[in-house]
Amino acid sequence: GRIFVAEKAGRIRVVQNGSVLGAPLLDISSRVNSMFDRGLLGMTLHPNFPSTPYLYVAYTYEPPEASGYSQEGSRTARISRFTVSGNSAKPSSELVLVGAGGTFDTIGSPDMHDTRPWSCEADDRTPYPDCMPADGMAHTIGMVAFGPDGALYAANGDGVVDFSGSMRAQTYESLAGKILRIDPGTGNGYTNNPFFDGDVTSNRAKVFVYGMRNPFRFDFHPETGKLFVADVGNNKWEEITIAEPGDNLGWPCYEGPEQTGISPTCGGLYTGKEHRRPTYAYPHADGRGAAIGGAFYTGDNFPARYRNAFFYGDFNASTIDVLTFADDGTPVSTPFATNAVAPVRMATGPDGALYVLFIADGTLRRIRYTGGGGDDGAPSVALAAPLPAGTPPIVTIDTPADGAAIAIGATVVLAGSAVEEDGTPVPDAQLRWEGLLRHKEHIHYDYLRATGPTAELVYEDHGDETWLEVCLIAEGSGGEGRACIELFPSADIPSETGAEATDTVGESAGAVAAAEPEVPAGSSENADDATPVDTSEASGIQQGIRREVWSNIGGDAIADLTSLAAYPSSPDMVEILTALEVSGPLADDYGERLSGYLVPPRSGIYTFWIAADDQGELWLSVDDAPERARLIATAPRWTGQRQWDKYPEQQSVPIRLTAGERYYVEVLHKEAGQKDNVAVAWEGPGLERQVITERYLAPE
CATH class of the missing domain: 2.120.10.30 (TolB, C-terminal domain)
Structure with missing residues (x-):
């Protein structure tokens, strides 16, 4: 075990x-x-x-x-x-x-x-x-x-x-x-x-x-x-x-x-x-670019078509796919999970579930088939294990009512019961609650896990277009019965919070935290991606970013800059920029460092990109200490201005940041000849991919 x-x-x-x-x-x-x-x-x-x-x-x-x-x-x-x-x-x-x-x-x-x-x-x-x-x-x-x-x-x-x-x-x-x-x-x-x-x-x-x-x-x-x-x-x-x-x-x-x-x-x-x-x-294409070879599914829990299929992930696209073969031997790859951020290892467990290890948030997730699904290719009623004979119990959710509007932050009391076909009550120990959060087209599993006839949950906000689906499941002599309700927020309060992650094991170096794998409905057990945080101090205009320039440096590599006797103490020019971006043409044969502090507006998962000509490096600390900065993305060779996707190294892994906290950030850039440019973009809660501006930057 x-x-x-x-x-x-x-x-x-x-x-x-x-x-x-x-x-x-x-x-x-x-x-x-x-x-x-x-x-x-x-x-x-x-x-x-x-x-x-x-x-x-x-x-x-x-x-x-x-x-x-x-x-x-x-x-x-x-x-x-x-x-x-x-x-x-x-x-x-x-x-x-x-x-x-x-x-x-x-x-x-x-x-x-x-x-x-x-x-x-x-x-x-x-x-x-x-x-x-x-x-x-x-x-x-x-x-x-x-x-x-x-x-x-x-x-x-x-x-x-x-x-x-x-x-x-x-x-x-x-x-x-x-x-x-x-x-x-x-x-x-x-x-x-x-x-x-x-x-x-x-x-x-x-x-x-x-x-x-x-x-x-x-x-x-x-x-x-x-x-x-x-x-x-x-x-x-x-x-x-x-x-x-x-x-x-x-x-x-x-x-x-x-x-x-x-x-x-x-x-x-x-x-x-x-x-x-x-x-x-x-x-x-479509964000894909790092195949993480997975595992053959050898369990009995998934539908029969998954038996001996090869599950694999794509680290960059945050997906899990399934590779099978047609009768003529042609390989066929089909989507299985999205929002599976940074998968690095997977295996079939002795319980028939698929276990996936995610390095971004340091979690081990269990994916198991629980029935359900629809007509979109998702797992449906064809189970690898036979269904129990008999009639499932009748399940009733007494409170709250289906479709109820719940205030953000309120504690919701759930109560229900179940009876067998002959009217015999199902024992409390055989009742369990499961809840999931639907956020636009995404599904966040494991929002609620509880046993017994009653349970409580706090309805935390998760942004626009969200609602909860809560089910009471009873294990009876004739199989499982269930009743489900939907709960909706009574007001729109911008936030990005959700349930705390479960099934968490170990830690991972580098970036931490990620959204949960999104698997076809009725087929997974997963965890949510964020914890409550007060973002009230995350607003306000910051002050920009410090730029230091060293002139007349040969070569096109960062090492040509960092090996200078004058680096980092004696730059030829210093100024404050209003964004993490410099566009040319300005000059040839120079190197520069952009440094300061990044202040994210909301807590959650962020991804970064760097573009540069001729070479660039993006460093980010786990806090405000420069000595704890680590390399998260590089432009190994020249790119065009804001050309984010020329090399896979330009994109960072998903990184969890806390609203209002200061993170030391540093960009190193070496220009040789012809066009010169460097820029850093990010994407996160409430932010589409964009160059980071002075609103989120401080020079000291």
Whole structure:
């Protein structure tokens, strides 16, 4: 009955009987580099757990010698095994299976990411043995899982954010851009692996599939055992591929079905050498742009058409889709959930529910089928489990009346009862209340959960076009009966509040909080997205943002600015701007910093974008402390003015902000030549995407 949940920062929590245990099962946060997309990103248990008490993890390694260097510098990754006893695992029990060669001496540049010298490589580009590159702050280690053959499989990205080092995904000798197949006891490769060279300890002996950018998640088909890999794309395509042993998935020479044309080395693939094309690929459109490979549904709770279907998410679009196959083998992807903000892991539970982990708000959500639905493709009456025979009980809600108008902030007392067909009362313990909040076209589940004949809820405002649907459900001898009512607000009071989230486990580094997954009616159990807050101090005009400029700087990278002796103390010009935007053409060869404080008008979830020419970075603190700022979005190369969607890195993850609080914000911009511009936009409660103006900015 336990659920093990890995936190990106390096801790593993235990959820038992619906509650998170106080002490973590394992804390290796001192060994984990969790900057940006790095961290403890993979975890699995031995198939015979707890008889074989082993826990396997995959994480970006922070060597002790790196203390004092930038956390953003190049690093390496590890796959390790720990021994579990009860609800505890000692860090000292670590056995490094892969990555022991990733020491401080082999990490490349400890202060700089995505730059030469590359991690895990000698000066002549020869890969070091047993070393997993993680030069960039993304595309690092990912999934670790047991295959149906008992081998341990692990995914590792190409380790860089730009193309310059990604060709190592095409060589068997490097562990970058690969899925490995290793012995869970030793970390060695297998003699029947596709590139075995006579030495089970060699890098190539461990390689199972290669040529990937960021194979963050994968799963095995429950019947065929085939490996389904979701590879996160670059600028154009997302890929899901059924991979065979030894397959080359084409990166960085191919992205989706298209050639990238980035290197003469790709010539062989372009002129006839075979590589495995994606089984299903979709373009970056409608906000989609980061496929999070999910899980095959193997439970009995969902309708039959979902059995053995592949559920996957898109991190950027906040969606969960289902991939199935037509009779002729054609892949068919259908929507399953929207408003599923930042999904990073999913699995079928022993109860037949689908469990999804969301990093934005650090929650584990359970999605289960409860009947209902309509004619829109949503789950309907076709249940995977048989319905009980007999007549369900008759349920009555006595108060409040259906359609009642309720004052915002008022406590609503609910009362009802149920009887069997023969008039026998249904016991109080078999009555439960469920409520959901409808907000325009969205549905917020788990607004109310209670048991017994009575319950209370506070009708909190959630903006315009909202109402509540409350149901009393009775479990009788002939099945479940229910009665439902709708409640409406008696006045429109602008706010953005809702019920507190439930089923919450763990914490996530980076942005926190998100709206709940929106799943077809009658088919999910989820949580709401915000908590009550007083926004009365969030109004009023602020004062703008501070701009500092350094002139006559060569190069087109942020590093050319930040490496100056005059930076940050001696700018050539200082002024106050009325918005987080500078538009040119103004000059060539300069760098600038825009800094100050962001004051959000309402509490809730915000998303940020940056556009810049030639390069830009957006940093945001968790509070008003500049030293706690973290990189949330980048324009890696030039964009047009307010061109928000040229690169996926331009958009931040969803971030929860509190109304009236001050958050330190900083924009770094480097201009080389031709057009120059930089701008930052946000979107949040009551705000469509727009450039951030002085109303929400303060220079000090």
